[in-house]
Amino acid sequence: MLKSMTINILTKNAGKLMAARLIFKRYGIEVNQIDKDYPEIQADNSLEIAKFTSLQAAKDLNLAVVREDHSLFINALGIPGPYTSYIEKQLPAKKLLEIMQDQPDRNGYFEVATVYAEPDGFTKEYILKAPIIFAEEERVEIWGKNYEAIAKWLINNKK
Numbered sequence: 001m002l003k004s005m006t007i008n009i010l011t012k013n014a015g016k017l018m019a020a021r022l023i024f025k026r027y028g029i030e031v032n033q034i035d036k037d038y039p040e041i042q043a044d045n046s047l048e049i050a051k052f053t054s055l056q057a058a059k060d061l062n063l064a065v066v067r068e069d070h071s072l073f074i075n076a077l078g079i080p081g082p083y084t085s086y087i088e089k090q091l092p093a094k095k096l097l098e099i100m101q102d103q104p105d106r107n108g109y110f111e112v113a114t115v116y117a118e119p120d121g122f123t124k125e126y127i128l129k130a131p132i133i134f135a136e137e138e139r140v141e142i143w144g145k146n147y148e149a150i151a152k153w154l155i156n157n158k159k
Contacts, residue, residue, distance in 0.1 A: 005154060006030045007116075010038070010057050010067045019144040020066070027151040034065065046071045046113035047127055054117035061119075066150060068114040076103040108132050114146030116153070124153055 007029050009020045021031045034057065041052045046069040054067035073079075077099075079087060091099075100106050109129045116124040126146040 004028070004030065005158065006032050007150070007154065008032045008034050008061070008063050008065045010034045010036070010054065010065050016068055020068075020147050023144040023147040024151050026148075027155050029151055029154060034061065034063075036061075040069075046111050047115070047125060050113045050115040051117070051123060051125060054115040055121065055123065058117040058119045059121075064116065064118045066114060066116050066147075068112065068146065070110060070112045072108065072110055074100070074108040076100065076105045076108075106133055112146055114150060116150050124150065126150065 005028065007020075007024055009017060009031050011017055011020075011033065012035055017031070017033055024031050036057070038053050038056050038060075040049055043049050043052075050067045050069040053069075054065050057063075057067065058065040074096075109131045112128045112130070114126045126149045128145050
């Protein structure tokens with residue numbers, strides 16, 4: 001019989017926590033929320049941000065930790081996705097769609113980076129890029145894919 005497994009998710013985001021619990025439950029893995037602030041580095045991609053924070057938390061707490069970071073990349077604007085949060089505060093979605101209306105390239109993608117980190121520095125990293133076209137409704141089925149990859153890896157490697 002396998003011993004019960006728990007994964008520590010570093011997030012204050014209720015949606016991320018819900019997705020993690022839903023996915024990990026399918027694999028018999030319990031989710032423990034770590035609701036602690038860690039500084040986020042500024043980087044041009046989500047993987048660097050998630051990796052830095054997960055490693056920092058894993059070493060600090062002496063626990064294996066999962067951290068997810070996501071970004072929105074807009075091809076026509078050439079702005080690195082991790083800066084989307086800042087831009088969103090300055091530029092409402094309605095205004096962004098107006099700007100995009102005359103752009104020949106209305107494509108972009110969501111980047112979801114999820115990192116499992118252990119206190120000794122070991123990491124398992126997953127990146128999902130989901131293409132989007134600005135003007136479509138947002139599709140949220142992508143948010144749990146990396147959690148599922150981690151759950152499968154844990155089941156096969158941490159018996």
